[in-house]
Amino acid sequence: MEFFRKLFGGQVVKEVDTATTAPLTDQQIQSILHGTKAQFDLQQLVAASGQSVGKQRELNEDSLLALTATLAGNSGSLPFGIYIVADGMGGHQFGEVASNVAIRIVAGHIIRKFQSYLFSIKPSPPDESLQEIMQTAVRDAQKIIQTEAPSSGTTLTAALVLGQQVTIAHVGDSRAYHIYPDGRVEVVTRDHSLVKRLEELGHISPAEAENYPHRNVLYRALGQGEILEADVFTVSFPQAGYLMLCSDGLWGVVADQDMLKIIREAPSLQRACQNLVEAANTAGGPDNISVIIAQMIG
Amino acid sequence: MGFFKEFPLETQRITMPEDSNGDATPRRQLESGITLLKRYLIQDVIGVGGMGSVYRARDLHFPNVVKLVAVKEMINTAPDPLIRQTIVQNFEREANLLATLNHHSIPRIYDYFTEENRSYLVIEYIHGKDLEAIISGNDGFLTEEQVLTWGIELCEVLSFLHNHKPDPIIFRDMKPSNVMIDHNGEVKLVDFGIAKTFQFGQKGTMIGTEGYSPPEQYRGEATPLADLYALGATLHHALSRRDPRMEPPFSFEERPIRKINPGVTAEVDAVVTRSLQYNPEDRFQTAAEMKDALLAAAHKTGILSKVTTTISQANGIKPLWKFKCEDEIRSTPLYYQNTLFTGCYDNNLYAINAGNGEFLWKYPSEGGIVSKPVAFDDNIYFGSEDHRLHVVGARSGKVVWTYYTNGPVRSSVRIAEGHAFLGSDDKYLHAVNLNSGRAAWKFETSDPIRSTPFVANELVYVGNEIGDFLTIDFRGELKWRFRAKRAITSSPVIDKQLVLFSSLDGTLYALDHRNGFVVWRFRLGKGSISSPCVVDDIVFVGAADGFIYAVEARTSKELWRFRTDHQVTSSPAVYKDSLYCGSVDGYLYCLEYRTGRLRWKFGTEGQIIGSPLVYDDIVYVGSTDNQVYALLA
Ligand SMILES: Nc1ncnc2c1ncn2[C@@H]1O[C@H](COP(=O)(O)OP(=O)(O)O)[C@@H](O)[C@H]1O
Ligand SMILES: [Mg+2]
Numbered sequence: 001m002e003f004f005r006k007l008f009g010g011q012v013v014k015e016v017d018t019a020t021t022a023p024l025t026d027q028q029i030q031s032i033l034h035g036t037k038a039q040f041d042l043q044q045l046v047a048a049s050g051q052s053v054g055k056q057r058e059l060n061e062d063s064l065l066a067l068t069a070t071l072a073g074n075s076g077s078l079p080f081g082i083y084i085v086a087d088g089m090g091g092h093q094f095g096e097v098a099s100n101v102a103i104r105i106v107a108g109h110i111i112r113k114f115q116s117y118l119f120s121i122k123p124s125p126p127d128e129s130l131q132e133i134m135q136t137a138v139r140d141a142q143k144i145i146q147t148e149a150p151s152s153g154t155t156l157t158a159a160l161v162l163g164q165q166v167t168i169a170h171v172g173d174s175r176a177y178h179i180y181p182d183g184r185v186e187v188v189t190r191d192h193s194l195v196k197r198l199e200e201l202g203h204i205s206p207a208e209a210e211n212y213p214h215r216n217v218l219y220r221a222l223g224q225g226e227i228l229e230a231d232v233f234t235v236s237f238p239q240a241g242y243l244m245l246c247s248d249g250l251w252g253v254v255a256d257q258d259m260l261k262i263i264r265e266a267p268s269l270q271r272a273c274q275n276l277v278e279a280a281n282t283a284g285g286p287d288n289i290s291v292i293i294a295q296m297i298g
Numbered sequence: 299m300g301f302f303k304e305f306p307l308e309t310q311r312i313t314m315p316e317d318s319n320g321d322a323t324p325r326r327q328l329e330s331g332i333t334l335l336k337r338y339l340i341q342d343v344i345g346v347g348g349m350g351s352v353y354r355a356r357d358l359h360f361p362n363v364v365k366l367v368a369v370k371e372m373i374n375t376a377p378d379p380l381i382r383q384t385i386v387q388n389f390e391r392e393a394n395l396l397a398t399l400n401h402h403s404i405p406r407i408y409d410y411f412t413e414e415n416r417s418y419l420v421i422e423y424i425h426g427k428d429l430e431a432i433i434s435g436n437d438g439f440l441t442e443e444q445v446l447t448w449g450i451e452l453c454e455v456l457s458f459l460h461n462h463k464p465d466p467i468i469f470r471d472m473k474p475s476n477v478m479i480d481h482n483g484e485v486k487l488v489d490f491g492i493a494k495t496f497q498f499g500q501k502g503t504m505i506g507t508e509g510y511s512p513p514e515q516y517r518g519e520a521t522p523l524a525d526l527y528a529l530g531a532t533l534h535h536a537l538s539r540r541d542p543r544m545e546p547p548f549s550f551e552e553r554p555i556r557k558i559n560p561g562v563t564a565e566v567d568a569v570v571t572r573s574l575q576y577n578p579e580d581r582f583q584t585a586a587e588m589k590d591a592l593l594a595a596a597h598k599t600g601i602l603s604k605v606t607t608t609i610s611q612a613n614g615i616k617p618l619w620k621f622k623c624e625d626e627i628r629s630t631p632l633y634y635q636n637t638l639f640t641g642c643y644d645n646n647l648y649a650i651n652a653g654n655g656e657f658l659w660k661y662p663s664e665g666g667i668v669s670k671p672v673a674f675d676d677n678i679y680f681g682s683e684d685h686r687l688h689v690v691g692a693r694s695g696k697v698v699w700t701y702y703t704n705g706p707v708r709s710s711v712r713i714a715e716g717h718a719f720l721g722s723d724d725k726y727l728h729a730v731n732l733n734s735g736r737a738a739w740k741f742e743t744s745d746p747i748r749s750t751p752f753v754a755n756e757l758v759y760v761g762n763e764i765g766d767f768l769t770i771d772f773r774g775e776l777k778w779r780f781r782a783k784r785a786i787t788s789s790p791v792i793d794k795q796l797v798l799f800s801s802l803d804g805t806l807y808a809l810d811h812r813n814g815f816v817v818w819r820f821r822l823g824k825g826s827i828s829s830p831c832v833v834d835d836i837v838f839v840g841a842a843d844g845f846i847y848a849v850e851a852r853t854s855k856e857l858w859r860f861r862t863d864h865q866v867t868s869s870p871a872v873y874k875d876s877l878y879c880g881s882v883d884g885y886l887y888c889l890e891y892r893t894g895r896l897r898w899k900f901g902t903e904g905q906i907i908g909s910p911l912v913y914d915d916i917v918y919v920g921s922t923d924n925q926v927y928a929l930l931a
Binding site for chain 2: 125130200201225
């Protein structure tokens with residue numbers, strides 16, 4: 001009752017006559033109390049990653065970046081993370097330049113926008129929307145790749161985790177997954193590859209897609225094209241599940257259900273990543289492999 | 299365009315330099331004032347492309363007249379000298395070929411030369427604009443007649459190229475930015491595939507432009523039929539204003555022209571559709587054939603002389619009933635137990651039999667009522683400009699209690715957790731206990747609150763007239779705040795993780811409801827006080843620019859917009875597969891909510907300022923002609 005008085009400015013509550021019209025039922029107060037308490041519990045974002053050049057390539061053209069921040073205090077805590085996978089490509093050594101430029105420029109851009117929010121005494125949120133920040137980050141990277149590594153390109157799957165939301169910028173055929181403990185494995189990005197497009201249109205079957213001769217033709221890549229339209233969207237962080245980003249060196253060779261099994265059975269996120277990379281290498285390791293897994297605890 | 303992730307190893311070896319020094323060739327543009335070959339005085343950049351820039355230059359060999367030329371620059375980025383040399387040889391061979399072409403739709407090639415790692419082509423200067431600039435520079439659709447005329451001319455020039463002897467010439471990159479319309483309205487084809495010779499190591503894979511190219515060209519096959527597909531894509535873009543580079547490839551079928559631009563005739567649509575068939579066998583087999591089809595469509599419809607007409611409007615719609623009050627209706631009605639309640643500027647709250655429009659009772663407040671009434675436990679709650687929240691028995695029409703604020707109440711009431719939440723022009727957000735009729739708390743803000751609070755997650759969300767958006771917990775304490783540039787009169791709505799509202803600053807905002815981070819912003823043409831509504835992850839909202847917008851909630855992409863003839867202050871309502879929304883132009887619009895296509899519109903004799911309400915297949919809406927209308931949905 002004491003709490004309730006504080007809650008509603010000293011209004012005296014008489015009998016609770018019906019559940020809906022009473023100011024607040026005991027149950028509702030409990031849920032408020034509970035909810036309030038939960039907000040002050042430290043909610044933590046954790047992440048791990050893995051990478052390998054694979055078994056058949058000499059060059060690693062993949063780049064990845066994982067950055068997790070926890071800032072907690074009296075005003076609560078807000079999970080913050082930047083996760084990026086980029087799979088470079090090009091006729092010469094520019095592929096790895098492109099993917100390296102992509103992860104650094106994109107992450108740098110995001111961090112600069114959140115400088116004040118993260119590191120100022122009086123934090124202020126960025127002026128732009130999260131989706132605008134991701135869009136401009138991609139545009140910056142596009143420009144720089146075109147001058148630093150002309151005629152190369154890279155895929156980019158970048159996730160900005162802020163609170164319970166994940167804002168994703170995506171170009172190419174690296175992927176972001178939501179993986180749930182109940183066994184659901186959902187691809188949240190859309191491959192910008194010719195083969196996927198033909199499959200979407202029903203011109204080839206999933207089985208034909210597996211052996212399609214032009215599997216590696218992308219219709220969108222960072223560094224390519226006059227105007228680049230990245231997919232930018234915001235989804236909820238998978239509740240009680242995992243956010244996974246990876247290059248096609250993983251998803252192209254390890255089946256969804258095997259990935260799920262490996263993650264479920266691993267004692268830690270780090271081990272899960274290592275085991276995923278190993279599984280891809282065991283399956284022949286035809287391409288560079290990169291993976292990042294993030295999880296929300298609390 | 300299609301881009302190979304891996305290169306054939308041989309290519310890789312040849313083009314791989316020993317070290318990476320100096321590979322990232324500076325691609326600086328020439329400054330104006332520079333003279334090339336002591337002859338071409340660079341004046342300005344007129345285009346920027348993948349391989350270099352295009353400049354306008356003056357040819358100094360004609361000292362007495364100003365002779366302008368276009369100088370197209372191609373930067374040779376190949377690191378290997380041998381490859382570089384091959385590229386220059388290819389370039390010169392192609393330039394020689396182009397110089398022999400004689401057609402009124404192809405600009406003359408005057409000269410070509412190479413300086414260090416840059417090669418140049420000197421071309422007849424076209425006074426005009428490229429088609430891409432024309433499409434995007436126009437607010438509305440280009441006329442069908444116009445596009446058709448250009449389409450026919452483009453077929454002619456393609457036919458000329460494809461019939462070139464000894465070998466056909468494939469244009470390879472048909473798209474709006476490579477088509478210019480000169481000051482006489484004539485079509486000119488610029489940007490021959492020549493520039494593509496500079497894309498070393500990737501020959502056959504980089505030709506064409508994503509979005510406009512047919513499937514086979516993504517696999518590296520450039521054929522006359524591929525040019526025709528790209529021409530179809532260009533016409534599709536010009537008629538629909540939908541840029542295919544923004545869409546997945548081969549998705550024209552998902553954007554039928556006539557759905558987007560109903561002014562286009564079925565005949566023309568059919569020609570474009572045929573040219574965009576997935577299988578080359580299903581398309582036109584020659585440019586001449588496609589030209590004949592365009593001509594036939596033009597004759598059949600008489601397009602080439604006719605002015606396009608706008609959508610026919612089915613206006614045979616009759617209201618089921620209408621009810622006349624004594625003054626303007628600016629608010630939104632409420633349906634409760636077969637009764638329609640509506641506030642009116644004549645100070646009364648009216649109760650009308652929803653079935654037949656018969657008057658039941660009216661309750662007088664002492665000020666105009668612009669807010670939407672709310673029903674709870676057989677009582678009707680509404681605010682009035684007489685500063686009060688009124689609570690009236692739904693059947694009796696008799697006052698139960700009233701609550702005073704210190705300013706006119708224009709916000710509607712939100713009932714949650716035993717409290718009525720409402721804003722007032724007295725700048726306070728009021729939480730009124732339903733049992734006692736007294737304030738549980740008041741939260742002071744810096745400006746009047748006309749937005750209707752939204753309650754969820756044990757928080758109250760509301761905007762005010764200075765542009766603050768506030769989230770207040772049940773103790774009356776501020777949780778977080780966001781500032782828009784102008785007033786937030788629109789009422790927020792929460793959908794999944796987002797809280798959505800529009801502002802007079804011309805933005806539709808989507809904030810993370812937990813912490814106020816702006817997830818996205820969508821620019822409206824003008825300010826808005828219309829409250830968004832969300833269905834199927836689509837956000838609908840009106841704005842003062844007269845448009846009703848549909849925006850995808852996940853991506854903030856516009857799905858469609860529909861133009862009315864005046865401001866849209868009304869908030870859209872979705873029912874089954876239709877969207878209903880009023881406009882100050884006096885009409886109630888019924889649109890297909892997925893496409894924005896007009897189903898019907900109904901004209902009132904005044905303006906529609908409030909929002910429609912749909913219940914049980916009937917739409918109710920008030921107008922400033924003093925009437926409430928009931929229409930079949
Ligand atoms: N002969 C010309 N006269 C005037 N403007 C031209 C001419 N050629 C090209 N342009 C302009 O420059 C732009 C780019 O030229 P283009 O030849 O298409 O180069 P790119 O290979 O870079 O696409 C065109 O879209 C057009 O606006
Ligand atoms: Mg061009």
